[in-house]
Amino acid sequence: MSMPCLYVCSLGGLSGAAARLDRFNLLTLLSPDHKGEEHRAIACERHLELSFHDITETRPGLVAPDHAVMQAVLDFGREARGRTMLIHCWAGISRSSAAAYAIASDRNPGFERDIAEELRRRAPSVTPNRLMVSLADDLLGRGGRMVEAIDWIGRGSDAFEGEPYQLPLSWPIG
Secondary structure, eight states: OOOOEEEEEEEEHHHHHHOOSHHHHHHEEEOOOOOGGGGGSSSSSSEEEEESSSSSSOOTTTTOHHHHHHHHHHHHHHHHSSSEEEEEEESSSSSHHHHHHHHHHHTTTTOHHHHHHHHHHTTTTTTHHHHHHHHHHHHHHHHTHHHHHHHHHHOOOOOOOOOEEEEESSSSSS
């Protein structure tokens, strides 16, 4: 039996990633001004769409992620237990990676650093949204360990769009 994983991709890679999965729940993280509908046509078990901008601090005229958004991400991850989950954002670099990291950390307390290091190994271009990680750290009562782990792996390599990847959901791995 294969190890349970989260699948993460960009909007551009969504149809290809979805085609490789059987039954799955879909988490969409796009900006409020996104006009496309293609993600809504993906056949999935459950679909949660959250709208906010990929920013790490409050800015006038933009919607920042907040505790409610991150609680919704964590709740969706908890409800999907035992089900495959596909997470996507615009580029597959920041919002989706922060969500995947938060869900994996929620299920595996004490492995925040290991999960962050594995995230970097599997996805060299990702830079998880630091505000999302900070909010999840707060909600999960991790005392800054999640933020420290993401700071430790640093910024990912430059990329317009991240490559699809999988992040294990059960730790320790291998």
